Amino acid sequence: MIFAANFKTNHTRISTMQYIMQLQEMLDTNPVNHQVMIFPPMSALLPSTEAVKVGTQNAWHTQNGAYTGEIGLEQLAEFDIDTILIGHSERRNIIGESQELLAQKFDYFAKNNFLIIYCIGEPIEVRESGEEAVAEYLWDQFDGIDINYNRLIVAYEPIWAIGTGRSATVDEINSTHNELRKRVKAPLLYGGSVNQNNIVDICKVSNVDGVLVGSASLDAKNFYEMMRLVN
Ligand code: 13P
Numbered sequence: 231m232i233f234a235a236n237f238k239t240n241h242t243r244i245s246t247m248q249y250i251m252q253l254q255e256m257l258d259t260n261p262v263n264h265q266v267m268i269f270p271p272m273s274a275l276l277p278s279t280e281a282v283k284v285g286t287q288n289a290w291h292t293q294n295g296a297y298t299g300e301i302g303l304e305q306l307a308e309f310d311i312d313t314i315l316i317g318h319s320e321r322r323n324i325i326g327e328s329q330e331l332l333a334q335k336f337d338y339f340a341k342n343n344f345l346i347i348y349c350i351g352e353p354i355e356v357r358e359s360g361e362e363a364v365a366e367y368l369w370d371q372f373d374g375i376d377i378n379y380n381r382l383i384v385a386y387e388p389i390w391a392i393g394t395g396r397s398a399t400v401d402e403i404n405s406t407h408n409e410l411r412k413r414v415k416a417p418l419l420y421g422g423s424v425n426q427n428n429i430v431d432i433c434k435v436s437n438v439d440g441v442l443v444g445s446a447s448l449d450a451k452n453f454y455e456m457m458r459l460v461n
Contacts, residue, residue: 232440235447246274252450257281285313291338317349333374354390382416391422407437433460
């Protein structure tokens with residue numbers, strides 16, 4: 231399984247260093263059979279360790295240049311970072327990134343051979359309109375995206391399940407991932423209120439190849455315990 235931790239705007243550089251050391255130590259002592267990635271805030275980017283891959287939550291599609299407040303390839307290369315989240319609903323909805331912009335970012339980072347976790351997910355009103363509406367909404371979020379890119383991972387994160395403590399049900403995850411699997415060959419992650427209580431059931435769902443975890447990943451021990459539960 232893939233276990234990815236999205237810290238969002240949490241943790242500092244020092245606490246991220248401690249987190250990585252703690253996680254690496256637990257993985258050394260008692261290894262798990264999972265691929266582990268963390269996405270700390272930009273100010274806490276660090277090189278990956280043997281067992282913990284570090285990626286960025288965002289970057290601009292440039293080597294360097296005049297993009298105030300952004301970082302590009304040059305800044306990521308300093309930490310050997312080649313992994314990026316693109317399309318998270320918080321960037322789509324709070325920051326206002328359009329599908330067109332996301333497609334440009336995707337194209338740029340794919341050309342630079344990044345491992346891309348591309349995030350999609352529907353709002354509650356679409357979920358309430360039924361599965362067909364959800365499928366249509368999600369496929370639209372692939373506009374301009376090369377779904378056959380060989381370093382792609384797709385994360386399905388229903389917006390109404392993010393940070394709400396209300397995960398999608400196993401049936402909802404199952405039907406949505408089966409729909410995605412019709413066209414997407416890449417690993418499929420589920421994200422949205424994943425925690426120690428639901429991780430086992432979620433990871434049993436067919437076509438779930440891993441999870442993208444927010445709040446429950448912020449404590450290294452808690453995140454590691456989740457990995458142990460499905461090992
Ligand atoms: P929570 O696990 O806090 O619901 O966040 C999910 C998420 O957005 C991960 O990218």
